Amino acid sequence: MPDAADRPDDRLDALADGARRMLALLGEDPERDGLVRTPRRVAESLAWLTRGTGCDAADAVGDATFDVPRDNMVLVRDVEFYSLCEHHMLPFYGRAHVAYIPDGRVVGLSKIPRVVEVYARRLQVQERLGEQVADALEAVLRPRGVGVVLDAVHLCMMMRGVEKQNARTVTSALRGAFRDDARTRDEFLRLAHGAPR
Known part of the structure; x- marks a missing residue:
C-alpha cells in the first residue's frame, strides 16, 4: 500500500504545512x-515547478520518432526554460539551443522542447540540465551527435550573494560529432549563438 504522503492531496497538504511553518520562522503571522x-499556493506552485521529477525523455518523446534517411544537423534554437536552483530553490531561466545529427532516425520537433521541460522542471543545476538533455536525446535517437547549449540567468546570483543582475551563465554538453569534429x-555554436529572431 502506498504511503499517505505519496497521494497528491496529502503531498500538497504536507508542503502547505511546511510553508506555513516557514512563514512563522521568518517572523510572519501565517494567519x-x-x-x-499562501501556504497552499506555495505548495501548488512548488508541485507545478518540479513536475518533471520522476519523468524521463521516453515520457516526453513517446512514439514520436521516425525512420528518415537524413544526416544533416537538426537544430531547435531559443527554447525557453524555467527551473529551480537546487542550492537555494530560487529560479533560473533562459534559452536552450539543442541540435543533433540523425543516423537514420529523427524525432518530432516539438519533442525537443518537451525533453528540455522534463529535466528543467525539477530542482536542478544548469550544468546537469544540459547533460541530461544531451544524454536523453542520445539514448532515444542514437544519433551521430548531440549538442546542447544553455544560456541562463540565476536569481540566486541576482537577488542574493554577489547581486550581479547582468551575469549570464552559458554551459554546453556535446556528444559524438559535436565533440569530436x-x-x-x-x-553548431555559430548557429546556436546567431542573432535571435
Whole structure:
C-alpha cells in the first residue's frame, strides 16, 4: 500500500504545512489576511515547478520518432526554460539551443522542447540540465551527435550573494560529432549563438 504522503492531496497538504511553518520562522503571522492562503499556493506552485521529477525523455518523446534517411544537423534554437536552483530553490531561466545529427532516425520537433521541460522542471543545476538533455536525446535517437547549449540567468546570483543582475551563465554538453569534429562543433555554436529572431 502506498504511503499517505505519496497521494497528491496529502503531498500538497504536507508542503502547505511546511510553508506555513516557514512563514512563522521568518517572523510572519501565517494567519494574517494576506498570508492565510499562501501556504497552499506555495505548495501548488512548488508541485507545478518540479513536475518533471520522476519523468524521463521516453515520457516526453513517446512514439514520436521516425525512420528518415537524413544526416544533416537538426537544430531547435531559443527554447525557453524555467527551473529551480537546487542550492537555494530560487529560479533560473533562459534559452536552450539543442541540435543533433540523425543516423537514420529523427524525432518530432516539438519533442525537443518537451525533453528540455522534463529535466528543467525539477530542482536542478544548469550544468546537469544540459547533460541530461544531451544524454536523453542520445539514448532515444542514437544519433551521430548531440549538442546542447544553455544560456541562463540565476536569481540566486541576482537577488542574493554577489547581486550581479547582468551575469549570464552559458554551459554546453556535446556528444559524438559535436565533440569530436571541430567543423561540426563550430557550425553548431555559430548557429546556436546567431542573432535571435
